[in-house]
Amino acid sequence: MKEGEFTCLDDIQAKMKTFSEAEKSMISEIITICNLLLVNPATSAPGERSFSSARRLKTWLRSTMTQTRFSNLTILNTHKQRTDNLCLIDIANEFTALNDNRRKNFGTFKESDFKISG
Amino acid sequence: MQTTKSTAEQPRSPTVHIQQLEAEHSASPGQSLTDNLHITEPFQPTNFNFPKKTFGKQNRSFQSKWFNDFPWLHYNEQSDSVLCFICTQQNEKLNLRAARNKEWVFISQGFSNWKKALVRFKEHQVSECHKLAMEYQISIPNTCGNVIQMSNDAAKKTMATNRFCLLKIIECLQYLARQAMLMQGDTDEESNFIQLLKLREKDQPVLLKWLERKDDRYTSHEIQNEIISIMANNVIRDLVADIRGGFFAIIADEYTDVSNKEQLTICIRWIDKGLEVHEDFLGFFNIPDTGAETIVSVIKAVLLKLQLSLAYCRGQCYDGASNMLGHKTGVAKRIQDVQPKAHPTHCHGHSLSLRVKDTVNCELLLNTMDTAKEIVTLIKFSPKRERLLGDIKENLDEEHAAGGIITLCPTRWTVRASCFQRIIDNYSALLQEWIVCLDQKLQADVRGRVIGCKAQMNTSDFFFGLNLGERLFSHTDNLSKTLQKTKMSAVSGQRVANEGRRIHLFR
Numbered sequence: 001m002k003e004g005e006f007t008c009l010d011d012i013q014a015k016m017k018t019f020s021e022a023e024k025s026m027i028s029e030i031i032t033i034c035n036l037l038l039v040n041p042a043t044s045a046p047g048e049r050s051f052s053s054a055r056r057l058k059t060w061l062r063s064t065m066t067q068t069r070f071s072n073l074t075i076l077n078t079h080k081q082r083t084d085n086l087c088l089i090d091i092a093n094e095f096t097a098l099n100d101n102r103r104k105n106f107g108t109f110k111e112s113d114f115k116i117s118g
Numbered sequence: 119m120q121t122t123k124s125t126a127e128q129p130r131s132p133t134v135h136i137q138q139l140e141a142e143h144s145a146s147p148g149q150s151l152t153d154n155l156h157i158t159e160p161f162q163p164t165n166f167n168f169p170k171k172t173f174g175k176q177n178r179s180f181q182s183k184w185f186n187d188f189p190w191l192h193y194n195e196q197s198d199s200v201l202c203f204i205c206t207q208q209n210e211k212l213n214l215r216a217a218r219n220k221e222w223v224f225i226s227q228g229f230s231n232w233k234k235a236l237v238r239f240k241e242h243q244v245s246e247c248h249k250l251a252m253e254y255q256i257s258i259p260n261t262c263g264n265v266i267q268m269s270n271d272a273a274k275k276t277m278a279t280n281r282f283c284l285l286k287i288i289e290c291l292q293y294l295a296r297q298a299m300l301m302q303g304d305t306d307e308e309s310n311f312i313q314l315l316k317l318r319e320k321d322q323p324v325l326l327k328w329l330e331r332k333d334d335r336y337t338s339h340e341i342q343n344e345i346i347s348i349m350a351n352n353v354i355r356d357l358v359a360d361i362r363g364g365f366f367a368i369i370a371d372e373y374t375d376v377s378n379k380e381q382l383t384i385c386i387r388w389i390d391k392g393l394e395v396h397e398d399f400l401g402f403f404n405i406p407d408t409g410a411e412t413i414v415s416v417i418k419a420v421l422l423k424l425q426l427s428l429a430y431c432r433g434q435c436y437d438g439a440s441n442m443l444g445h446k447t448g449v450a451k452r453i454q455d456v457q458p459k460a461h462p463t464h465c466h467g468h469s470l471s472l473r474v475k476d477t478v479n480c481e482l483l484l485n486t487m488d489t490a491k492e493i494v495t496l497i498k499f500s501p502k503r504e505r506l507l508g509d510i511k512e513n514l515d516e517e518h519a520a521g522g523i524i525t526l527c528p529t530r531w532t533v534r535a536s537c538f539q540r541i542i543d544n545y546s547a548l549l550q551e552w553i554v555c556l557d558q559k560l561q562a563d564v565r566g567r568v569i570g571c572k573a574q575m576n577t578s579d580f581f582f583g584l585n586l587g588e589r590l591f592s593h594t595d596n597l598s599k600t601l602q603k604t605k606m607s608a609v610s611g612q613r614v615a616n617e618g619r620r621i622h623l624f625r
Contacts, residue, residue, distance in 0.1 A: 009609050016393050035389045039365045040433040042611030043467040045602040046385040046397040047371030054375060054383075054402060057298050063377040069343050071402045072350035076295035078399040082353045083296045088288050092281070094348050095288075105334065106280050113281040116324050 009037055053077050089113070160192035160203035169198050171232060178232040188239050190248075199228030202242060208251040217247040224248075283328040287336055290314045291345050301342065312337065357398055358424045361388045366426065367433030368460070369397070370417060370442070370449070372408055380405050382413060384420055387433070397604050400424070410441045414452045428453070431460040433608070437468045466601045466611045474594050478587070486583030487534075489574040490526060490541055492567060493548065497523045506554060510547045535591035538584055549575060 006012050016024070016034060024031055057073055058065060065073075076083045092109040096102040168179040180200065185191055192203040202224035208214050209225050223229045224242050231238070242248055290311060294301050303309035312329070315337070319325035328335065369385040384400045403416050421428060434450050436442035442449045443464060450462035478484065497503050507522065523544060526537045541548070552572040560568065574580045600606065600614055 008613055009607065010605070013393055031393070034393060035365050036432055037609050038389050038393070038395055038607045039367045039387055040461060040463055040608035041367050041369050041387045041397070041435040042463070042465075042606040042608050043601050044369050044371050044385075044435050044437055044465040045467060046387070046399060046604070047369050047383050048467075050383045050385060050399045050402070051371075051373045053298065053399075054373070054381065058375050058377070060376055062300065063375075066343070067379075067402075067404045068347060072343075072346045073295055073298065074402055075350040075353055075399065076292075076346070077298040079353050079357065080296055082356050083292060083349070085356075086292065086349060086352055088285055088292070091288055091345070091348050091352060092284055094352075095284075095345060098344070105277070106284060107277045109281050109285070113278065113285055116279065116282045116322065 009034075013038065050074065050078060160190065161195070162191065162193060163195070166193075166195070171198070171230070173231075173233040176233075180232060180235075184235065184239065188243065190243075191239070194228055197228050197230070199230035201225065201228055202248060202251075204255050205248055205251045208254045211254075213254045214247060214251060217250045219245065220247045221245060279324055279328075282322075283325055284336055286318060286322065286325055287315065288345055288349075290318070291342060292349065295346060295349065302339070306337075311342065354400065354424065358426065360390065360396075361386065361398075361426065363430075364388055364390075365430050365432040367435065368417060368431060368453070369435045370413065371437060372405070372413075372439075380408060382416055384417060386426075387435075395605050395607070408441055410444065410447050410449045410452060413441065413449050417449070417453070428457045428460070431457050433461050433463065435463045435465055435608075437465050438472070461608075463608045466608075466615060467598055470594060470598055470601065470615070474591075478590070482579060482583045483587055483590075485574075486580055486587055487526070489571065489580055490538060490584070490587075493541060493571050493575075494523055494525050494537065496564075496567060496571060497551075498525055503551065503555065507544070507547060507551050510550050510554070511544070514547055514550075535588050535595045538588040538591060542584055542588060545575070545581075 006015070013034065016031065019027075053074055054070075057077060058070055089109045089111060092106070092113075096106045096109070162182075162185040164182045164185070166182070168182070170177040170179045180193065180198070185193075190202050190204045192201045192206065193199075194201060202221075205214065205221070205225050209220075214220060214225075221242055225247075229235075229238065291301075294310060294314065299310055301309060301311045303313075306312060315325060315329060319329065329337075365388070367387040369387060371383050373381050373383065375381050382403045382405045384403065385397055386400055387395065387397045389395055400420060403420065405412050405416060418428070421431075431453070434453055436450060440448065443462060445451065450460075453460050454462065478487070497507060504522065521540060521543075524537055524540050526534055549572070552568050552575075555568050556565070556572075597614060601611055606614075
């Protein structure tokens with residue numbers, strides 16, 4: 001590391017990312033300090049962003065939506081990546097486990113249920 | 119059957135087996151068969167190491183070739199004994215009540231005297247009990263014998279179809295939620311959700327039957343809500359699993375939605391193992407009032423629900439409202455009472471806004487902004503005048519690239535440069551427009567405003583102010599945009615802002 005190579009935290013962060021796990025464990029305290037510095041937010045922009053998605057979701061036409069549904073929909077809408085990666089089998093099983101009648105109707109979901117047999 | 123088979127693959131050692139034999143045998147003779155009526159054929163393993171038993175001086179065991187001569191033999195691996203499959207099945211169905219001399223050893227107890235095996239098997243095969251059972255087995259196979267089996271098959275198939283359809287329903291909901299689309303329509307039939315399912319039924323005809331059902335369609339609003347909340351919970355669980363164990367910061371803000379409800383939004387900033395910064399939204403919470411106490415209790419409840427401990431909280435960021443950052447009882451102070459290390463930050467974006475507001479607090483710029491706002495209002499709130507401006511610009515045949523007038527952002531102080539720039543671009547077109555406007559019949563107040571704008575635009579003060587403002591605001595706009603980035607931390611934010619101090623030079 002040369003002097004003057006790092007002028008700000010971003011440079012340090014970028015350098016740290018190139019380290020391997022073993023190297024990181026050697027400077028774990030420095031990593032902790034970096035974490036502490038990085039974790040402090042500069043703006044409440046994510047909050048404002050969530051308002052934007054809320055405006056998209058709760059429009060004049062949808063103003064009577066219940067609070068739970070509204071909150072859940074915003075979660076699914078903002079975390080698009082995670083929503084895409086959801087395991088639908090788990091969700092279906094969770095859904096059927098809530099009620100005896102459903103268990104009788106559906107049984108247990110398996111990966112093969114995505115395709116229809118016969 | 120399933121259990122018997124799996125144990126058959128890993129045969130236990132014969133000694134253990136025989137020790138267990140008595141106990142199991144007396145407790146539940148023939149259990150594996152009588153409990154499983156749906157077993158369709160006798161269990162006849164061929165590659166099985168049948169345990170040996172001592173009879174006098176000889177060791178004997180079951181012979182798998184007996185299965186060929188006596189196809190009704192059902193071997194019970196657990197007790198190393200055999201049953202008559204047919205008799206047992208018919209006995210279960212209460213068809214053997216008329217038979218005399220029932221051989222219980224073949225029906226329920228289990229036969230294991232291998233020395234006399236062949237003799238006894240032959241005897242049983244011609245016994246009245248077995249004949250009767252055979253009669254039932256052959257004569258009424260389709261009416262009684264297989265009904266259970268058949269209905270079982272049908273039920274299994276229906277269940278598989280049900281599962282398939284429910285998965286499609288969940289997929290549709292996932293798509294609609296992801297794209298923030300309307301789910302309900304004027305009627306249920308018109309809703310996006312049902313229509314999406316209908317679209318998909320073209321690929322999956324099974325769905326058609328499902329949707330034609332009167333009940334049990336699992337498409338009602340309650341079901342939708344339930345599935346959506348399960349999905350949202352899963353997303354949050356997934357997210358929290360990533361966050362847990364590291365430091366995090368709380369970002370909270372309030373906002374009033376269209377149905378006039380106060381919404382508190384809670385976001386979380388965290389660093390993953392690869393030092394990548396994430397800012398994630400945790401949810402909206404309806405709060406009865408905006409008092410610091412309410413907000414703190416909501417934040418604490420949410421963190422508790424997600425099993426995130428305040429002990430790991432190292433930062434907070436709010437706008438500058440007094441309920442949030444108040445020195446004595448603000449939210450930040452209350453959180454710090456619990457976790458002193460949670461460093462509060464005044465949102466840099468908001469404080470930049472305030473700073474800019476202070477900076478431009480001189481007559482020249484204030485006048486310029488008021489006039490600019492008036493020009494925008496005159497153009498933007500009248501389709502006729504906006505159209506006219508477009509026509510004039512075409513006739514002028516210059517500055518094709520320049521767009522029309524855009525509105526001055528009413529809420530933020532830092533998004534104004536582009537508005538000023540557009541006015542500068544359209545300066546001559548605007549001057550012409552006012553002349554055309556004044557030729558037409560206008561309402562008295564509108565006429566007054568147009569005259570005012572025209573007069574202002576002819577002063578050098580306004581033109582200077584406009585250019586100065588544009589310079590100034592383009593810097594702050596840039597700064598504001600930089601600060602909004604997710605990777606921006608409080609430390610880097612400070613540094614960027616310090617560079618932005620140059621805007622004071624303009625003053």
